[in-house]
Amino acid sequence: MIQNNLYILIILSLSGSLLGLLGSTSIFVSLIIQRRVERLQEILEDLVNLSFEEGKNLSSEIYQLINRYQMHYILPHGPSNAILWYIDYSIAAVIILWVTGIIMSIRGPFTSESIFYMLPQAAAIAILLVFRRLLKNAINPLDNPLFNAIIPPPAKLRSISFLSNYVNISVKSILKQARINISIERKISENHRPSIKGRIVLKQELSFDDFYYYISVYDKQKTYFLGFGYLILDFPPDNITAKPIPIQRNMNITLGHLLWEDLPDNLEASFLVFPVGEKNPIEFYFKIEKDGNFFMPITENKCFINQNIVYKVQNGQVALLKHESTLSYLEKALQYLGRQKGVYFVQEPFKDFTQQRVQICTESPRVQ
């Protein structure tokens, strides 16, 4: 026969050794994570460094970097499942051993006092479960808030607001690589309405998102179109190959509709980007000319940091601190701007610009 007292000691040493093994597993996991974090940080750093070579065409390099980041970000499922399996079973075994130990050491009737003696057990089990969650998240850092601060998901790399939080990055040159362009196309309106509408499209060679924007299309006399919103894109994994898509090429985002018939032949357009981490917006200035069914740029686009406007993002609202530009509707438009994703526009704001006239554009972005 085995002595009960001695057997409890055996159980304790068994659970102790299992916990020791679990500890070494976590060292193994942390080694993997450290290596991965290093890799990812390296790529992130490369991306940040790229932003200083403004004159060069780097869009394909940025595209490749983000895709490489995506590749290192996902650990193959085989090993991570095996590690998780091991952790789960050892934790289960430890808990069973503890409970057996407790049951064997209970003598006499079960009183309220004995519950008190079980509290350390319960706490230890809770801590073990938290430990399991921690390891699980560390092995698979996909979409969990715990590790996003250290390892941002790949989609964050296309987020202008995220990038602008870094001290040493030039958001302007990153945006320049996105080759932002504005095109206005003629479009026969739906429902056979008599008015022929034009569509205003923001073109991006690389799909950067997560910023507030403001756009106005105007000529010397008046403003024909006003658009503002918070641009955020969402790419589900490819529906055929199931590969994740961190960034897209040739993005077309419809910013709104305007009345084509009233447009003059020559127009100017200003597109302002307000990244969360900056204080001066980045302005893109276009001069466009009507050519058949679309407007095309006639001069080089200008891209500069507009020092005449100073803003601050507070609670998802863009607050203007200084405004000395010629964009007359900017201040008013920003009042309607919230942090929820949305593409808003106003046609011919010179007639009237009230809350009622603000329309929402629901056309989804597409690759074209």
Place this chain on the structure above:
Amino acid sequence: MHKSRLRAYHNSLSYFIEQAVIPKDSDAILESDYCDLSYLTHIKSGLFDPEKKLPDSDYPLGEVSLLITRAINHNYLDKIKIGLNELLKGYLRKLEKDNQANCTHLFISRVKETFQHTLLPSFPHTEEVWLYLCKCLQPVGYYLLENGYIEASVHLADYVAAMGKTAAKKGLHTDKIQQFFRMIELKAMEMGLEHLSGHVKNHRHNIEL
């Protein structure tokens, strides 16, 4: 002095371009007595007779290309621009309905050759030449479409895509080229040329891959 030098250069360019004889598409491009192995699959005996010399008319535009290359070697930006411009204008002048493919190959391959030459690391004006070339190509593409040279447009798009790929690899900006493709695509769509617009769209999407 500068002006007269440019004028002389311009004159000789125009002279050589006018001299060029563009064979019709129905003729094979270099059909002559000269034995060019790259055009043959089977060699018939006697073809590589040393007696059969290189005929003059076989390589039109060789002189033009040589003149521009010399300008590149001297980093003479004005001459390079004039050269490219004349080459493209000569192309449009020589282009006819029945020599679209040959004419495009002969002229635009020279343009491509020039562009590749400007990529030499010792050449300081690579970016300027590339930008200039992009600007020149836009109206050329429009002209071809508007005048119904569809086959020539397809070949031109192929050459432009090849140049754009090289440029992207060298870190030159390709937004002008993409815009060129986009405009051609839209124009072709409007004219009902779905084949051409699809072809051009494909080029536009693949230029930086």
